[in-house]
Amino acid sequence: MANAVQAIGASKTYGEGRIAVQALKPTDLTIPLGQICFLVGPSGSGKTTLLSLIGCVLRPTAGRVVLFGDAVSERRERDLPDLRLALVGFVFQGHNLIASLSALDNVALPLRLTGTPSLEARQRAAHLLDAVGLGKELARKPAALSGGQKQRVAIARALVGTPPLLLADEPTASLDAAAGRHVVELMVELSRKMRVTPIIVTHDNRIFDLAERIVQLEDGRIVADSLTAAAGGAVGSAT
Amino acid sequence: MLLHDRLKLAGILVGVVFATVLAGQQAGTFLGLLRKNTMFVANAGADIWIMPPSTRQFQAGDTISDAALTRARAVAGVAWAAPLWLGGATIKLPQGGAEQVQLVGIDMSRRAGGPWNLVGGDVSKLALPDAMVFEDAERERLGGLNIGSLREINGHRVRVVGFTWGLLPFGPSYAFASERLAREVLKVEQHRLSYVMVGASAGVAPDALAKRLQRQLANVKVITRESFIRNTVSYVLLRTPIGVTFGSSALFGLLVGLVIVGLTMFSAVVDNVREFGTLKAIGARNGDLALLLVGQAIAVALVGALIGLAIVGRIATAVRSPKLALDLPWPVLATLVVVMILLCVVASLLALSRVRRLEPGLVFRG
Structure with a gap:
């Protein structure tokens, strides 16, 4: 199976000298195409830092990050926005929708950034909002949507550009158990349908059964890495 | 994004409107003053003016020999030539005290050089002995003038035979008399x-005729009407404090507007830093965000400038009088809009510098 993500000795240190904090120790991780991978662990374990390195919003202090065979960590800073736009869809903990835009315009935003004509962008956004069950809420602004609806808009925004990688950071954190599970189920379902590789950071163990692989971090290093029953194989170590 | 926050939007608009009103009002007043200083030359009907070499603007000063008049009439291409006398005169007020006027003496055979805009009386009566025409807006200041009123000017008794409207330069108003009376009074x-x-x-x-006249006439300056107007404008701008005074007020208005708009836009970006971070994280380039900010700045500038110009227009209408008239030709209005757009674009650069330094990674931090 081809790989979607490879982290090779990737580490991240914030600050310098005496105030330096190593958030992620040198880490090796390979995620095959299409595998539903959860990064889990307590707060401060380094899982969001690892997600940020994979999402090209941070550069590793040392080591490499390779996405779909492209050593993205070695690309120039100015190339990263285009890489993010082409390769990665993000779902953030706080949904991070643009308050002044309607649900439709929020979802159309990544397409507009790629230069897609407005009409086409809005048509594709409407189609995806319909797919996440918000076909009747196109004109609503984020303030008029429930937490679960906002997160579904965020999922639609992440996937509208058909990126091969979906990165979600604590997508259930601000939702109740039922809504949280529904949101992650939706992400998993759409990822399978759209052949996207989802990587989900969570510490919500009520949804671990939706993962095919669970990578556990503690103190900036991977301490456990296992496949789950959902992977269709025996439960055990992934490395 | 900036326009979503109504309070911030109002703050930015207030800055633009303030700058537009102050700059527009100052520019209008200044141009109105310039027009007052050039209106005589612009309206007198002459294509060319012959004057003492030291003359910088239309004002009383040195005199020239009337030989210049005789010789000018003999130059090919000259349709007519008429003399004009100009000098300061003091008018005694009935209640005591005195006021100044600029007395214009005209050749009654041609009546070139005014008076025009007559709102009362009859120009032909200037031919009567001791007849004078005064400015309507100055009637009260000159002691309640009416047609037929008698006054003493420079020791001569004169009678009011008419009134002009709006012939008020930046200084004492014009009064008109025949050549004979003007020469006596002055x-x-x-x-x-x-x-x-x-x-x-x-x-x-x-232009060509002015050059020809200049070659044939000694000890005088010969210039076209347009040159005379330009010289007057240059003189007011460069040799008097008027230009600096109005220019600095307009500049101050623009500076205050720049600071208000700049700080409000910066503050709006800081308030929406997470949204800008999100845009960066999902792939927006700095150029995209610059377009967004500059686009919004231009939109606000246009709206604010139009509101400001509407207010300036109302002010101009309210204060319009012969004594004070805001002159706001369309090129000035268009320039104001362009200046406001530039001001807002410059102000948005401060906000843009904040956005440029923004790390997309911040969206993953609590």
Whole structure:
């Protein structure tokens, strides 16, 4: 199976000298195409830092990050926005929708950034909002949507550009158990349908059964890495 | 994104409107003053003016020999030439005290050089002994003038025979008299006059005729009406404090507007830093965000400038009088809009510098 993500000795240190904090120790991780991978662990374990390195919003202090065979960590800073736009869809903990835009315009935003004509962008956004069950809420602004609806808009925004990688950071954190599970189920379902590789950071163990692989971090290093029953194989170590 | 926050939007608009109103009002007043200083030359009907070499603007000063008038009339291409006398005079008020006027003496045979905009009386009556025309807006200041009123000017008794409207330069108003009376009142030497006004024959270019006259006339300056107006404007701008005074006020208005708009836009970006971070994280380039900010700045500038110009227009209408008139031709209005757009774009650069330094990774931090 081809790989979607490879982290090779990737580490991240914030600050310098005496105030330096190593958030992620040198880490090796390979995620095959299409595998539903959860990064889990307590707060401060380094899982969001690892997600940020994979999402090209941070550069590793040392080591490499390779996405779909492209050593993205070695690309120039100015190339990263285009890489993010082409390769990665993000779902953030706080949904991070643009308050002044309607649900439709929020979802159309990544397409507009790629230069897609407005009409086409809005048509594709409407189609995806319909797919996440918000076909009747196109004109609503984020303030008029429930937490679960906002997160579904965020999922639609992440996937509208058909990126091969979906990165979600604590997508259930601000939702109740039922809504949280529904949101992650939706992400998993759409990822399978759209052949996207989802990587989900969570510490919500009520949804671990939706993962095919669970990578556990503690103190900036991977301490456990296992496949789950959902992977269709025996439960055990992934490395 | 900035426009979503109504309070911030109102703050930015207030900055633009304030700057537009102050700059527009100052520019309008300044241009109104310039127009007052140039209106005589612009409206007198002469294509060419002959004057003492030291003359910088239309004002009383040295005199020239009336030989210049005689010789000008003999130059090919000259349709007509008429003398003009100009000098300061003091008018005694019935209640005591005195006021100044600028007395214009005209050649009654041609009546070149005014008076115009007559709102009362009759120009032909200037031919009567001791007849004068005054400015309507100055009637009260000159002691309640009416047609037929008698006044003493420089020791001469004169009678009011008419009123002009709006002939108020930046300084004492114009009063008009016949050549004979003006010479007496102003005590002009025999064979001396202030200006010679020249009309070019049909088909003769004033520029070429002015050069021809200059070659043939000694000890005088010969310039076209347009040059005289330009010289007057230059003189006011460069040799008087008027330009600096109004210019600095307009600049101050623009600076205050710049600071208000700049700080409000910066503050709006800081308030929405997470949204800008999100845009960066999902792939927006700095150029995209610059377009967004500059686009919004231009939109606000246009709206604010239009509101500001509407207010300036209302002010201009409210204060319009012969004494004070805001002159706001469309090129000035268009320039104001362009200046406001530039101001807002410059102000948005401060906000843009904050956005440029923004790390997309911040969206993953609590």
